Amino acid sequence: MPETASTTRATDALLPSLTPLLHEWLPRQRWFAGKGRRVTGFALDTATELLPLDGAGPGLLHLLVRVEQPSRPSGTPADCYQILLGVRSQLPPRLAPALIGRVRQGPLAGRAVYEGLRDPRLAGLLYERLRTPGRIGTLRFHATTALPGALSPRVLDAEQSNSSLVYGDSYILKIFRRVSPGANPDLELPLALGRAGCARVPAPVAWFESGAATLGVLQPYLRDSRDGWRLALDALASGQDFTRQALALGRATAEVHLALAEALPTERLRRSDTEHLASAMDRRLHTAAQAVPALLPYVPGLRAVFAAASGAAGAGTVQRIHGDLHLGQTLRGADGAWAVIDFEGEPAKPLDERRRPQPTVRDVAGMLRSFDYAARTHRPWNADWAARCRAAYCTGYAQVSGTDPRADPALLRAYETDKAVYEVVYEARHRPDWLPVPMSAIERLAASVP
Numbered sequence: 001m002p003e004t005a006s007t008t009r010a011t012d013a014l015l016p017s018l019t020p021l022l023h024e025w026l027p028r029q030r031w032f033a034g035k036g037r038r039v040t041g042f043a044l045d046t047a048t049e050l051l052p053l054d055g056a057g058p059g060l061l062h063l064l065v066r067v068e069q070p071s072r073p074s075g076t077p078a079d080c081y082q083i084l085l086g087v088r089s090q091l092p093p094r095l096a097p098a099l100i101g102r103v104r105q106g107p108l109a110g111r112a113v114y115e116g117l118r119d120p121r122l123a124g125l126l127y128e129r130l131r132t133p134g135r136i137g138t139l140r141f142h143a144t145t146a147l148p149g150a151l152s153p154r155v156l157d158a159e160q161s162n163s164s165l166v167y168g169d170s171y172i173l174k175i176f177r178r179v180s181p182g183a184n185p186d187l188e189l190p191l192a193l194g195r196a197g198c199a200r201v202p203a204p205v206a207w208f209e210s211g212a213a214t215l216g217v218l219q220p221y222l223r224d225s226r227d228g229w230r231l232a233l234d235a236l237a238s239g240q241d242f243t244r245q246a247l248a249l250g251r252a253t254a255e256v257h258l259a260l261a262e263a264l265p266t267e268r269l270r271r272s273d274t275e276h277l278a279s280a281m282d283r284r285l286h287t288a289a290q291a292v293p294a295l296l297p298y299v300p301g302l303r304a305v306f307a308a309a310s311g312a313a314g315a316g317t318v319q320r321i322h323g324d325l326h327l328g329q330t331l332r333g334a335d336g337a338w339a340v341i342d343f344e345g346e347p348a349k350p351l352d353e354r355r356r357p358q359p360t361v362r363d364v365a366g367m368l369r370s371f372d373y374a375a376r377t378h379r380p381w382n383a384d385w386a387a388r389c390r391a392a393y394c395t396g397y398a399q400v401s402g403t404d405p406r407a408d409p410a411l412l413r414a415y416e417t418d419k420a421v422y423e424v425v426y427e428a429r430h431r432p433d434w435l436p437v438p439m440s441a442i443e444r445l446a447a448s449v450p
Helices: 014-028 093-098 120-131 185-195 228-238 243-263 271-291 293-310 361-376 383-401 409-430 436-446
Strands: 041-051 059-068 079-088 099-102 112-115 134-136 139-143 153-156 163-167 171-175 206-210 213-220 330-332 338-340
Touching: 014 041, 014 059, 014 079, 014 099, 041 120, 059 120, 079 093, 079 120, 093 099, 093 112, 120 139, 120 153, 120 163, 120 171, 120 206, 120 213, 185 213, 185 243, 228 243, 228 330, 228 361, 243 330, 243 338, 243 361, 243 383, 271 293, 271 409, 293 409, 293 436, 361 383, 361 409, 361 436, 409 436
Parallel strands: none
Antiparallel strands: 041 059, 059 079, 079 112, 099 112, 134 139, 139 206, 153 163, 163 171, 171 213, 206 213, 330 338
């Protein structure tokens, strides 16, 4: 695809004309990370016409917009968001729910702008761009294989920090909404795992980027699969055992870790590393307790958990890991085989931190918290169900890796505690009704140090 003069509308007049609409629309989006903090302005990094905006439309305008929020942590850059705006003179009724607003002035004056991914024609255009690798404006499109012709798109409405489109039940395109310079782990790690021959992770077939930032990844869609979170809840609701599935999931996790260690560099875990990890956990706890006062009574016990990990002798290695592993990041096919997805890591953390080698026990702790989370959401609370799943998962992991994650209880407990602290802050901000779930884990973990 030839490069075009597609940034002609990135003039001084474009962003001011969109600012009133973005002020209202952007903070309401599920993927907006700056909720609760005042937005004082916007800065336009790039504007690219993926479909010309001339005539009645539709047109498709790709934006990378920085959001100014003075209350963000000192020294951190403004968050940058990827926005795909549909532009039409008249919006058809079927697209009314996607409306952002009508522009009053500037180069798009009088036109309606809307969430472009909700328009099948524009979503299909994005797939066509991926089918024909090349460059348009500041955007570069890549593909590892020939893709079939036009496929019908649909938006996945699952609650998530990005946006996803499914094309004809064959492929899924994840659009990263909050973007940072550098390779996104959700592209980098699945590509490495594909080269290593790991069948547990769908290998990317196409992606697009701007500068050094990954913007979207296209992968095979596992249409006959169900996610582990839903399977666990269904098992709880029907009173069924889940240990066989947990054992197999532990084996699958170990396979992914072994493949990552083969494909990418590893480093030795030193005593100084455990001290650094524990210190960072302690700082996060201090910040979390200021944000959620319910944590304050448990701070001494939680700090003791981190101190125990700090005093543990370094052993083993650190390597690239999933970084945000839980039941919702897994899929089980009709044949019973588990797949692992969504290698982006915790989106709220800086990209360089998410790409840093870490102990594999961090992923294990995330999954153990997920089993506990599932059990706590069921009434009545089934402690034995969670305990059996946690034990089976660790056993399955040990069968493949040769190392039982329970062999290092101090570090495993510290990572599980750190995850629970993160969950408390998340639930307090986004789902206050769920706050008792991680708080019950906080109470248990604060009393767990011998």
